[in-house]
Amino acid sequence: MTAHAKTDWPDPAAGPPGPPPHRNMVWVPGGTFLMGSNDFYPEERPAHRVALEGFWMDEHPVTNAQFRRFVKETGYLTLAERPLDPIDYPGVAPSLLVPGSLVFRKTRGPVDLRDVRAWWAYVPKASWRRPEGPGSNLGGRERHPVVHVAHEDAEAYARWAVKDLPTEAEWELAARGGLEGATYVWGEEFAPKGKMMANTWQGNFPWQNLKRDGHERTSPVKAFPPNGYGLYDMAGNVWEWTSDYFLSRHPNHPKELAKPCCVPRNPRVESSEGSYAEGQPGESIPRRVIKGGSHLCAPNYCLRYRPAARQGEAVDSSTSHIGFRCVVRGS
Ligand SMILES: [Ca+2]
Ligand SMILES: [Ca+2]
Ligand SMILES: [Cu+2]
DSSP, rough: OOOTOOOSSSSSTOOOSSSSSSSTTTOOOOOEEESSOOOGGGOOOEEEEEEEEOOOESOOBBHHHHHHHHHHHHHHOOGGGGGOOGGSTTSSSSGGGGEEEEEEOSSSSOOOOOGGGGGEEETTTSSHHHOOOOOOOOOOOOOOOOOOOOOOHHHHHHHTTTTOOOOOHHHHHHHHTTTTOOOOOTOOOOSSGGGOOBBBBOTTTTTOOOTTTTTTSSOOTTSSSOOTTTTOSSSSSSEEEEEEEOOOOOSHHHHHOGGGGGGGBSSSOOOOOOOTTTTSSSSSOOOOEESSSTOOOOOTTTOOOOOOOOOETTOOOTTEEEHHHHHHHOO
16 A cells, blocks of 8 residues: 555446446546645645546536527526516615626726626626627527526526536546646646647736637637547636535635545535625625636636636626536446
């Protein structure tokens, strides 16, 4: 036994239990992996071992075409399309309580990066069908990830598809593609030999988008190379919802997590307790973990197109840069 010996759970020889349960899903082998990172933001610390069973995962984020099929079949109305109840939003001006969603708007020049209102606009009638609001549509974006979906919308789709949303640990194991502790889902270098590997933001956020990767906003799924497990768009393009509630990991339980005796198995965070952003806007809304970063992540603002990166997002928020993908757990 060495200090780095893998545990014998899950069975290292366990492969996929059979053929994929649905089209366009790939098998993510189970095992013990290093989750989190000590090198970037505090909420990613500490890096610690986690053991997971294998599972199936959608090879790319759910697209507009896929989401449209779900809505056609079920008549589902997303949260952003429903009228808002003033009781749920005390202190918010009634004029703002119209269906809509948060749309990113490039600023004219540099702004105070602490004030997200400089680039996020609540646009009435913006929704997954009209990603920039009235006048916009999905033309030419059938293969782009669906956006403006709140957590319950992602859950509703998953239920319909007979799938689940991934836990944070599942998402991160999958994103790493078998590379132990790597910074990016493809390795250590952001653009190996100059090749762009994901849809992120190059230039000075939020006003100068140099588009070295060819995309100002979302991109069609599979426009960049897959990771080691054959999964596309894990980094960048759109953030992806997970099923875990968000706990800032840093102050909570770093000590136990670092002990080799206590490798968590299939961990999940099922209680919303501790996920609220106390003293901040929306403090009454629980937050879930989103992963992977988006086309709006830029080095000068948000270096989060990495597998360890995580953010707490209010479950009712829908924006132009959050989507999701699903999993099916083995047998
Ligand atoms: Ca881009
Ligand atoms: Ca992504
Ligand atoms: Cu970001």
